Amino acid sequence: MGAEQQHMDSHKKMVIAVAVASTSLGAVILCVLCIWIYYTKYPSKSKGKNVQRSDAEKGLASSPFLSKFSSIKLVGKKGCVPIIDYKQIEKTTGNFEEINILGEGGFGCVYKAHLDDNLDVAVKKLHCENQYAEQEFENEVDLLSKIQHPNVISLLGCSSNDDTRIIVYELMHNGSLETQLHGPSHGSALTWHLRMKIALDTARGLKYLHEHCYPPVIHRDLKSSNVLLDTKFNAKLSDFGLAITNGSQNKNNLKLSGTLGYVAPEYLLDGKLTDKSDVYAFGVVLLELLLGKKPVEKLAPAQCQSIVTWVAAVAVLCVQPEPSYRPLIADVLHSLIPLVPVELGGTLKVSQLPQQV
Template sequence: MIVLAALYAFLLRWRSRRGLVDSKDTQSIDTARIAFVPMLNSFNSYKTTKKSAATMMDYTSLEAATGKFSESSVLGVGGFGCVYKASFNGGFTAAVKRFGGEAHDCEKEFENELDLLGRIRHPNIVPLVGFCIHQENRFIVYELMDNGSLDSQLHGPSHGSALSWHIRMKIALDTARGLEYLHEHCNPPIIHRDLKSSNILLDSDFNAKISDFGLAVTSGNHNKGNIKLSGTMGYVAPEYLLDGKLTEKSDVYAFGVVLLELLLGRKPVEKTAQSQCQSIVTWAMPQLTDRSKLPNIIDPMIKNTMDLKHLYQVAAVAVLCVQPEPSYRPLITDVLHSLVPLVPMELGGTLRISPESPCTAQKHSPC
């Protein structure tokens, strides 16, 4: 607990010196809906009109690029429908998210995601390519992330073997930067509301980008009565689940769960021997603050590959993020500045790796 107290005191001191965000760095979020541009006849013509916030794409081009939405093109499946890999003429590839059916929720999520992604730009937010409306179906087209989602990397066939310690810290830092943009640099602030490892996408260099803004809301434009309780089991903050109270700190809680996934290699909710479900937070919390136990619960894929001092620091940040009381959680900006010194300079942080570091002995990607 001494580690937690010291870290929290540092965050409070840093926050008091931080001051207000410079107004020229604050990106205004217009409330107007995105304007639909004329239907294009081919994808090639889209590339010449990229100045548009979002471009309406021809359904036939999406159908051809996905092999008529074949099963072999499926990248993932969610409650809204499927995401397909699309290969267009000229070698351009993209991901196509299909909102199926006529349900009101699907229509609302489509409009919400198109609206937000059409107006926000950040290196750690998945880029919008275009959209399509065809009969009862809605499609959103994104930049394709070659390494899939963090969920598939951690919990898929490779079990996180491609994610070294420092790559994991880079993913955490990238995600924190994306959240900070939403919370601190959008006006009004945006609460993602469904941050989870499957909504953190990774490009070919393992740069992380937040995706899936169908449930996102602007801060102040919601209350307990006008939005439906939504989210994913294991990531939903307790105050939102129990009282319907939703703030930026709800996203911080979800980020803390993702950080625990990166550290422990475990899913956010797992079945116990009694066929009951246990959250990663409940299971890990007693061990996260015990220096003698913490190294023993780390994901075997990264065990003994990091500086223990850094491990204790990241665990302390995770513990603060998943505090039951939202006022005890740090701002995402505080989290970001705690992670920057733990990520190597070549991966976007400020850490200089010394020759005696356990990471330098590894022959593969930076840890």
């Protein structure tokens, strides 16, 4: 009886310790990022010489790029962004046929389109039946028209018809990081080196937005589904509908937006939005790459738990330098069982997982 009581007390302590350890997770991530930043900022001199960038790496200038294709009908410009004939977009997506859908979001879908024999593109179709959708369209076109970076998606053109708005991007053939990690392949194509390359590319894209755009840009919705991968698994940031420029006068009056699991605590609690909000989301994506797990999983019908924070907190406890601070392996086991699907030996039911858009 005493042994059973001792085990129950030990398990309770484990739960409390995991909760406490969660607070130290930020420090762990910060240390990793500091080391990463140091080696990124101060690479070896031998690697820094004679580095040349190809035209593709410099980004695409949308108007001159599309003008190379005589079959693409341009009907005007929105600022410096080419306006593509809506009927041509409609035709090349098969009248927005379901088979051509690449992904879905809050205000519409993204389709694959064959604009030219030598050019496949991604077409985002927005239903602007409210002011928020219209604002996202205007915001994304305006921002992307000013941004050119190898780790930011290239805007090729736009179009409109009644309440429908169209944004045309370069096509990323390997889809999103979310699909690669959590789709049918379950990350099998992503070796350790590829995962670190994707993390590095994502960090470079964010660094450009935060430090080389004037004024700086806060993405506001960085997540694995908004990190797109080309044929060589080069990563590019996408979906700038919620992005804002740092220092915007209306920054504190923004509608709370983002995706559960990626939203920084200070933004969620008091609406404080800075470039560090993007850094928090990047940390979640980085852990997602390491663990191969979604940042939020449903562990019970009415309960959501941040799986990234929980697993990382358990790991922090296990590697404590002081042996007496480390949990019993039985308690570690009890903490991990609910996170593993039933068919793999745990108690998590796949049908309980939340649907993401």
